[in-house]
Amino acid sequence: MAAKPGIPKGTRDFSPVEMAKRNYIFNTIRDVYHLYGFQQIETPSMEMLSTLMGKYGEEGDKLLFKIQNSGDYFSGITDEELLSRNAAKLASKFCEKGLRYDLTVPFARYVVMHRDEITFPFKRYQIQPVWRADRPQKGRYREFYQCDADVVGSDSLLNEVELMQIVDTVFTRFGIRVCIKINNRKILTGIAEIIGEADKIVDITVAIDKLDKIGLDNVNKELAEKGISEEAIAKLQPIILLSGTNTEKLATLKTVLSDSETGLKGVEESEFILNTLQTMGLKNEIELDLTLARGLNYYTGAIFEVKALDVQIGSITGGGRYDNLTGVFGMAGVSGVGISFGADRIFDVLNQLELYPKEAVNGTQLLFINFGEKEAAFSMGILSKARAAGIRAEIFPDAAKMKKQMSYANVKNIPFVAIVGENEMNEGKAMLKNMESGEQQLVTAEELIGALTK
């Protein structure tokens, strides 16, 4: 008795319709990356554990999928070690490879390994799956795709500008209305400097973020509870209440941060990015948002995140500037800036708003009904001509009942069906049926091609 097959938890099969939608997402992102001169690379699914371990924190190390060594993976391990049953320690003996956890560390490894072949600035994109042994839950998977673009080897803020243009263009093409949030790590550092509470910056941004919900008094109360001094809270007031246009916000920040060189640098960078983008004219809103504080340890300059306006969902794209991507692999001084589109969340948003263009999801355009060997042979001739003209077409391979064949066309959403019986054959034509309108007309091969390619 064969076992009923299943798949590992947190993983997914993608059906033809889901794949068509996913391809639409990936192709749209890819096309825009190309418009901006980014080039694709791919790295192996497995990396050496020595490359991956220690790059994602202790928690990250635990979430790596490790691959058991081939052959006798027990060699070199003492009985005592075995009986210790120390799962983490022995994993590093049983396994020397792991599945990649993100695209950033493999990219850093790639840059270091291929430094002599790469011409900098290197504008690369990468669309590949990553794996995390996370507890699966709604919207969180153990295998999912990342779509990253990074420019490394250039400090220019034009890179930040272009990445925001890419974000704007991609979501405009999707038809998803978004707000692009932008902040700068240097501004956050500046704030910490002027209030003298460098280690409290996350607490501060979390509290500020609640202003709309809980009001100023409660925000200040929360800050005090987090151990921030009265004096510091007083200094924070203009920042908590920061409002108005981006220009107004930047003006306020210049005053508040006048004593912090780093802070002012962050304001200046943001000003350049926002001003240049204003000149270029974005289709979507871009907003300076001081509560944005993603990946503090990693980013060193501009940081950004994208929120969908019409769907309740977390950030659907994010990124920022980092200053030392490759240092951990012994190559210092490589600055970079990148973005990552969240394909799975974009998939959900497009589904919820029903924004997939019809042609993105449609496959076969024409099905020939099969009435038997002779009719099929005749149909195959027209079919070949249709395909040569670029029409995606098929013939039902078996002379099954008409009902079954028509139902196949319906399920596959095929818009046209060609019916070739004895009468049609005698006339050297096919009956072309429009499945939506129900309209039928007797056509030659050329007329059929004309009808489907117009």
Next chain:
Amino acid sequence: MAAKPGIPKGTRDFSPVEMAKRNYIFNTIRDVYHLYGFQQIETPSMEMLSTLMGKYGEEGDKLLFKIQNSGDYFSGITDEELLSRNAAKLASKFCEKGLRYDLTVPFARYVVMHRDEITFPFKRYQIQPVWRADRPQKGRYREFYQCDADVVGSDSLLNEVELMQIVDTVFTRFGIRVCIKINNRKILTGIAEIIGEADKIVDITVAIDKLDKIGLDNVNKELAEKGISEEAIAKLQPIILLSGTNTEKLATLKTVLSDSETGLKGVEESEFILNTLQTMGLKNEIELDLTLARGLNYYTGAIFEVKALDVQIGSITGGGRYDNLTGVFGMAGVSGVGISFGADRIFDVLNQLELYPKEAVNGTQLLFINFGEKEAAFSMGILSKARAAGIRAEIFPDAAKMKKQMSYANVKNIPFVAIVGENEMNEGKAMLKNMESGEQQLVTAEELIGALTK
């Protein structure tokens, strides 16, 4: 001191140029699959080991990459079992998941799991990597892509015909001249039947294959050495010496196999496939080749393989008809037929024959030289218009030395460079340089777009 990073043996990084070439291959195959009504699916990289084990023979089981269970993978294992150090047995306790070894078993699992959602016949294609812990060697990798198309749930030989048309179309598009070899498992069974040596069929095809090299006498000698009776060898003579057109070969086989019902069925099937293809008109040669005997245990009807004519390399595509794909997962009676393109070998052939179309490998079409902030700001305006017109364009992000920027354009094979200095800015124009001819002309944004989109 950071360790010099490497990647697991048998795996590869793909550079931008390699990726462009690989995408050209995948896109060509994908486009043709679509023309024939095939739909894409994807399955997870990891499958349950219970799904994979026992499907590829004992050797295959050893070549599976196994993924260590998360958490305490020692639980439920006795000290005695641990100390036995039985690597294979304990792997099944330490690991419950493995990386997929091919696309066929996951596809079978998919069909069984989703049988209620699938409308048959199901024409699916799948382009994904597979992993094998094989000893790496030239042209053999531990991670490589397969590009499979299968039709399941239809016995019709039209499926075989269409798969051969797909093969013909794909290689015509690549510009690779090929010979499509076709055989039929039923013909081989028939031969074994009439000579009464069912278990010797592989020995027979191997010996026949050497006819050109070693001559008839030596072939017969080899057959005798393999323990085939004198009487059987006599009966085999017309088959060993089989020659002429496909029609002539089929005529001979009809006579020789007249006592084998299965053999005659195989001849009849081959006749239908070859005759229909002749009517359709293939661009490449198709040849009935009795020495073709791939995967005997698996295939049950037509089998095929593709050989490149202008490069010395093994089969670059193969496939065939199987009758019980899903039986091992408890779903009987599903017949199917499929092909698999060998992307890595096709990559090598296209490289060797230098057949990549120029536009497939080219990325960015236009680079703006960056002379400083003001010039860059002006250039960004034209750049936006060019991109909106679909031109893949970039600006060098830093105001680096001219030589460095021009060298970037050269390395990236960018055909046009736009130079915007003070003079150009004052005229509201850009100097457009054709990198191949060296020709320069002063153009407006509109003229620039015109020059690059014509």
